[in-house]
Amino acid sequence: MSDRKAIVPAGMEAVYEKIRYAPAVKVGNTVYVSGQIGRNAAMQLVEDREEQIVQAFENLKLVLDAAGASLNDVVDLTTFHTDTRDLPLFMRIRDQYLTADPLPAWTAVGAHMLGGAPGYIVEIKAVAVLPS
Numbered sequence: 001m002s003d004r005k006a007i008v009p010a011g012m013e014a015v016y017e018k019i020r021y022a023p024a025v026k027v028g029n030t031v032y033v034s035g036q037i038g039r040n041a042a043m044q045l046v047e048d049r050e051e052q053i054v055q056a057f058e059n060l061k062l063v064l065d066a067a068g069a070s071l072n073d074v075v076d077l078t079t080f081h082t083d084t085r086d087l088p089l090f091m092r093i094r095d096q097y098l099t100a101d102p103l104p105a106w107t108a109v110g111a112h113m114l115g116g117a118p119g120y121i122v123e124i125k126a127v128a129v130l131p132s
Helices: 013-019 049-066 084-097
Strands: 004-007 024-027 030-037 074-081 105-110 122-129
Touching: 024 049, 030 049, 049 084, 049 122, 074 084, 084 105
Parallel strands: 074 105
Antiparallel strands: 004 024, 024 030, 030 122, 074 122
């Protein structure tokens, strides 16, 4: 695919170079965003549960922006949760970030561990489609 492009926002170069994956890949007008977790620009885990979910959405927003997309362009959202009892908190925060109508499709999955390390409670993966 000649129009396939890795999206690596400023501050996420270590993810691409050291961990060896693209934060997103853009193919045509579709953006496939890798799972975003609650780590800050220093690649450190955000400890507070609410702040960690917010940080994961901020990271998603950062990657989408680097691809020329926004949260309003998200058509599919997959989230992974180490404790599904956090879903009400997650949904409250999600609803502050995803406000476009129609809302994206969403699948929530329970998981044992995220991001290859203990402490992460949520991972957000998305597909966005840019206007033609």
